[in-house]
Amino acid sequence: MPIxxxxxxxxxxxLSSDYNVLALAAPAIAxxxxxGQFVMVKANAGADPLLRRPFSIFEILRDARGDVTxxxxxxxxxxxxxxxxYDAREGQRIDCLGPLGRPxxxxxxxxxxxxxxxxxxxxxxxxxxxxxxxxxxxxxxxxGARSAAELFYLDFFRDLGVELLLTTEDGSLGERGRIxxxxxxxxxxxxxxxxxxxxxxxPEGMMAATAKTAMKYGRPCEVSVERVMGCGLGGCxxxxxxxxGADGVVHNVRSCIAGPVLPGDQIQWD
Amino acid sequence: xxxxxxxGALTLKNPLIAASGCFGYGVEYADVVDLSTLGxxxxxxxxxxxxxxxxAPRIVETPAGMLNAIGLQGIGAQRFIDEKMPELRARGAxxxxxxxxxxxxxxxxxxxxxxxxxxxxxIELNISCPNIKEGGxxxxxxxxxxFDVVSAVRKVTRLPVIPKLTPNVTDIASFARSAExxxxxxxxxxxxxxxxVIDVETRKPKISNGMGGLSGPAIRPxxxxxxxxxxxxxxxxxxxxxxxxxxxxxxxxxIAGANAVQIGTANFVDPFxxxxxxxxxxxxxxxxxxxxxxxxxxxxxxxxx
Numbered sequence: 291m292p293i294x295x296x297x298x299x300x301x302x303x304x305l306s307s308d309y310n311v312l313a314l315a316a317p318a319i320a321x322x323x324x325x326g327q328f329v330m331v332k333a334n335a336g337a338d339p340l341l342r343r344p345f346s347i348f349e350i351l352r353d354a355r356g357d358v359t360x361x362x363x364x365x366x367x368x369x370x371x372x373x374x375x376y377d378a379r380e381g382q383r384i385d386c387l388g389p390l391g392r393p394x395x396x397x398x399x400x401x402x403x404x405x406x407x408x409x410x411x412x413x414x415x416x417x418x419x420x421x422x423x424x425x426x427x428x429x430x431x432x433x434g435a436r437s438a439a440e441l442f443y444l445d446f447f448r449d450l451g452v453e454l455l456l457t458t459e460d461g462s463l464g465e466r467g468r469i470x471x472x473x474x475x476x477x478x479x480x481x482x483x484x485x486x487x488x489x490x491x492x493p494e495g496m497m498a499a500t501a502k503t504a505m506k507y508g509r510p511c512e513v514s515v516e517r518v519m520g521c522g523l524g525g526c527x528x529x530x531x532x533x534x535g536a537d538g539v540v541h542n543v544r545s546c547i548a549g550p551v552l553p554g555d556q557i558q559w560d
Numbered sequence: 561x562x563x564x565x566x567x568g569a570l571t572l573k574n575p576l577i578a579a580s581g582c583f584g585y586g587v588e589y590a591d592v593v594d595l596s597t598l599g600x601x602x603x604x605x606x607x608x609x610x611x612x613x614x615x616a617p618r619i620v621e622t623p624a625g626m627l628n629a630i631g632l633q634g635i636g637a638q639r640f641i642d643e644k645m646p647e648l649r650a651r652g653a654x655x656x657x658x659x660x661x662x663x664x665x666x667x668x669x670x671x672x673x674x675x676x677x678x679x680x681x682x683i684e685l686n687i688s689c690p691n692i693k694e695g696g697x698x699x700x701x702x703x704x705x706x707f708d709v710v711s712a713v714r715k716v717t718r719l720p721v722i723p724k725l726t727p728n729v730t731d732i733a734s735f736a737r738s739a740e741x742x743x744x745x746x747x748x749x750x751x752x753x754x755x756x757v758i759d760v761e762t763r764k765p766k767i768s769n770g771m772g773g774l775s776g777p778a779i780r781p782x783x784x785x786x787x788x789x790x791x792x793x794x795x796x797x798x799x800x801x802x803x804x805x806x807x808x809x810x811x812x813x814x815i816a817g818a819n820a821v822q823i824g825t826a827n828f829v830d831p832f833x834x835x836x837x838x839x840x841x842x843x844x845x846x847x848x849x850x851x852x853x854x855x856x857x858x859x860x861x862x863x864x865x
Binding site for chain 2: 291293294332338339340342385387482517518520521523524525526527528529530531532540541542547554
């Protein structure tokens with residue numbers, strides 16, 4: 291059952307002129323959240339902007355004793371609501387409803403995990419990487435962004451023992467180009483007997499390319515989709531994704547309750 | 561304060577109703593809200609058959625509001641009866657069904673199916689969805705069409721029949737009169753206002769359907785005016801809605817002439833809104849020494865008195 295908390299802002303850390311990490315005192319949400327779930331956030335009182343915005347739960351915060359204290363969200367400033375998130379001040383209250391949605395399937399060894407992130411799509415992978423490590427699953431983060439300045443938290447993943455493969459569109463760090471290229475090479479080089487699970491989150495084109503690459507090699511792939519979302523609870527039918535059902539017919543599926551994590555091979559990519 | 565509301569032979573325990581299209585089929589909210597505490601819930605619009613609706617993006621935010629064109633995606637009447645009603649009954653929900661049709665025969669058939677289902681207490685007729693070409697609004701934008709749909713459904717059920725009126729007409733009160741003359745037990749108003757948002761960079765509409773229905777606080781003063789106009793025109797109960805976000809807003813509709821109110825967009829922002837609304841209405845009743853919420857209906861005072 292989701293919980294609505296008027297969460298105090300514990301810290302607001304800008305990562306760049308667009309990206310920030312907002313820490314929210316929401317222990318009740320943190321205590322029950324699982325990797326891939328999201329929260330619906332509203333940073334202003336009143337009706338303008340009116341609706342909440344969905345954010346993946348980025349990190350689970352703990353105090354010195356190891357007790358959960360809250361969550362963080364990773365935000366990229368795009369419009370009015372994300373500007374309010376970017377400019378939020380410590381001590382301010384922000385409405386935070388969650389945890390919501392269907393999480394990632396966490397694999398077991400010896401299956402290897404490939405996490406594929408584009409830009410702000412890094413968000414669900416911090417908690418996923420921790421959960422995979424707790425199960426001793428080896429993992430690789432394929433992480434692409436426009437430039438080196440937009441690749442964040444690399445040490446966080448290195449410290450968890452995650453292999454990093456980076457790409458930038460301008461070549462300023464890692465390989466120049468899109469993140470699907472190194473993923474494709476890695477999958478091509480893997481014997482069929484090696485189990486692999488692919489997790490993806492990022493721009494629509496990147497997720498479509500990742501899902502198609504996974505299908506090419508016959509590998510399972512879960513994508514965390516981002517849609518314009520009105521409520522996060524299945525009430526408004528805004529956030530639908532066309533998916534091929536068991537009947538072979540394409541149906542519009544609500545990504546807030548059927549997802550946000552969905553099987554990549556069932557989505558009808560444009 | 562006595563919060564009960566009478567609509568024909570039907571009594572609701574309080575005047576708060578979850579609006580159609582804003583509450584899924586009700587079961588989605590069963591973990592968040594005790595459904596039995598609401599006056600009623602109105603189902604998402606139901607046709608005879610399932611529909612997939614429009615492509616995304618289906619909503620865009622606007623100043624103090626939102627524009628939607630979902631396209632009445634839905635599972636159809638039979639699956640609603642089979643898959644959703646058992647849980648709604650178990651949860652003690654008071655269920656009003658929102659019935660859609662592309663022809664009068666479809667309205668009649670869907671109404672007949674649903675009226676025979678245990679736990680359904682009233683039929684709201686969707687003759688006002690602005691977002692699909694082939695259903696509803698062609699009836700709701702014509703006085704004769706409104707009369708014909710209501711009187712046809714009236715003949716096949718004893719449940720209260722409640723047409724939901726569109727605000728996209730010049731004189732909504734005349735539609736209220738048409739509905740009353742055709743035998744409606746109550747009317748719901750307003751559905752959304754047909755509207756449009758364009759991305760000036762791409763010059764494309766911001767939702768896939770091009771145009772959509774505007775809801776939220778932005779429309780509230782217009783909706784209040786329309787409820788007030790309809791209150792002058794008809795005697796049957798009015799279920800008023802349009803941008804209600806707190807108890808004060810709900811009371812404004814009731815004073816304007818609504819016997820009950822529906823909450824839609826605000827439920828997206830705050831799914832825990834229901835007890836807050838009830839508390840606010842009770843508090844108002846105490847402060848103003850009002851014994852029954854029904855005593856407030858249509859009590860707008862003359863200005864400058």
